[in-house]
Amino acid sequence: MLDDTCSLWSDGLSRENYGTSWRAQLKTPWGAAHLDRVALVDGPHIVSSAKRYDLSLRLDGRIRRVLGIGAVFTAEAYRGRGAARELLARLLETAVTEGQEFAMLFSEIPPAFYERLEFVPVPLTEWVIEVDQKRGGAPGMLVRAGDERDLPSIIEMSALRATGARLALDRSEDFVRFNITRKRLLSGLLPSGARTTEFLVAEEGYQAVAYLVATEQDGRWMIEEAGDRDPAGARLGAILQAMLARHPSEKLPEIRCWWPQSLVPPQLTVAAATPTQEVLMIRPLRDRLLPLPPLTAAEVVYWHSDYF
Ligand SMILES: CC(C)(COP(=O)(O)OP(=O)(O)OC[C@H]1O[C@@H](n2cnc3c(N)ncnc32)[C@H](O)[C@@H]1OP(=O)(O)O)[C@@H](O)C(=O)NCCC(=O)NCCS
Known part of the structure; x- marks a missing residue:
């Protein structure tokens, strides 16, 4: 997974240091309990992978557990066959069973792909x-x-x-x-x-x-x-x-x-x-009726530090 994603998301780190940074993040108290990577595999091959965060969000006055999804990547040989969609669907399903109520991600591609999965943009x-x-x-x-x-x-x-x-x-x-x-x-x-x-x-x-x-x-x-x-x-x-x-x-x-x-x-x-260039998107998981009326940028507090 690190080999696949290094050229896109290493922020200039060498492959070795990209791995070092990832392992160090997992050793922090927060990282150890709230961060991992998941993959869809075909025998020995990684088809599609993503980072998974367990976040806590204050939304309209209530604290909600939120699945944060990052670094969605499909190996080139498998692209265009629904692999990313399948991985995301499985992630959302697992999140429900783990008690998370919303899913959030930052889209670096035009948001239509995620809109088809019912994510809506949050203005930042x-x-x-x-x-x-x-x-x-x-x-x-x-x-x-x-x-x-x-x-x-x-x-x-x-x-x-x-x-x-x-x-x-x-x-x-x-x-x-x-x-x-x-x-x-x-x-x-x-x-x-x-x-x-x-x-x-x-x-x-x-x-x-x-x-x-x-x-x-x-x-x-x-x-x-x-x-x-x-x-x-x-x-x-x-x-x-x-x-x-x-x-x-x-x-x-x-x-x-x-x-x-x-x-x-x-x-x-x-x-x-x-x-912002990276579009924050969110969707409720279980209860489609969970209210999420349109938000304005003035109603959102989101630091760049917390970009994932
Ligand atoms: C984006 C990505 C994960 C999609 O993986 P995939 O397994 O091919 O996705 P699916 O087969 O489930 O869905 C394909 C859809 O992805 C969308 N898509 C893929 N690449 C896209 C891009 N660069 N810009 C906009 N939409 C894109 C299209 O809507 C496409 O639909 P189409 O096949 O009808 O045109 C894959 O192209 C990839 O790894 N890209 C490089 C990493 C990246 O940009 N990740 C997204 C970070 S937010």
Whole structure:
């Protein structure tokens, strides 16, 4: 399965490091209990395979267990014969027996294929943001590397941000740790300097009051996830100002994010907002009548960190 999918989804890792990253993800507490790969086989041949995640979603105020499907792949010799469809149908069937109530995936192909399987798109917006640079100076605020002790505060900030949304992942400490680990593995296994992952917090009274996880590659930043205890988000904006002030002579990076629309720190302006390239899709599993009235992008909180 790794041989088949490496050229498409290794994010630039060598085949060996792609395998290392996968095995390491499975050794994390969250990965060990919530992630695996499944395949449809024909004797010794792998026909079609996929990644399977066990996610927890807050949808219209209720927590639902959700099957997350990723990396659907059919070997070229078997394509166009319904193999992917069969694999997906079996995945959905198993999910029902395991008590999951919805299935979710990100489509990288035109969504018609998944629409035929009753998935509907969820609108997500990618923003390009600009940061007011405070005339190049760093704000007078302590910003330090985030670590283990910050996770409880991060979960609180995350949950606070999700309460007003109709659709948001229910993010546990293990899940956040898993996602940061996944980003760090990718940065660490690529050639040195190709990509960096930063996890920063602003602290007050020994407690993280704002945080940010960002990745940088080729002069582009992606804010993977972020939070601020204060709804106005000013300390989060100040973290970004501090990051930019570290390298005043460098060309300004392009900064992108899948940012909740309710959180716009005063130091930021939105330069562009477009639908995300990868289309998030969802469908109920058991009960076709489970209400899923159309969602707007403003009602969804989904961090790029949680893209699978
Ligand atoms: C997409 C993929 C998994 C389909 O596998 P498959 O076993 O051939 O799929 P099925 O036979 O069940 O269904 C075929 C349908 O897939 C859809 N499809 C396949 N490739 C597609 C593509 N690149 N763009 C849009 N639709 C595509 C078509 O609707 C096709 O229907 P058709 O045969 O009537 O034209 C396979 O082409 C593949 O592995 N592609 C590379 C990896 C990939 O892009 N995966 C999807 C990630 S979201």
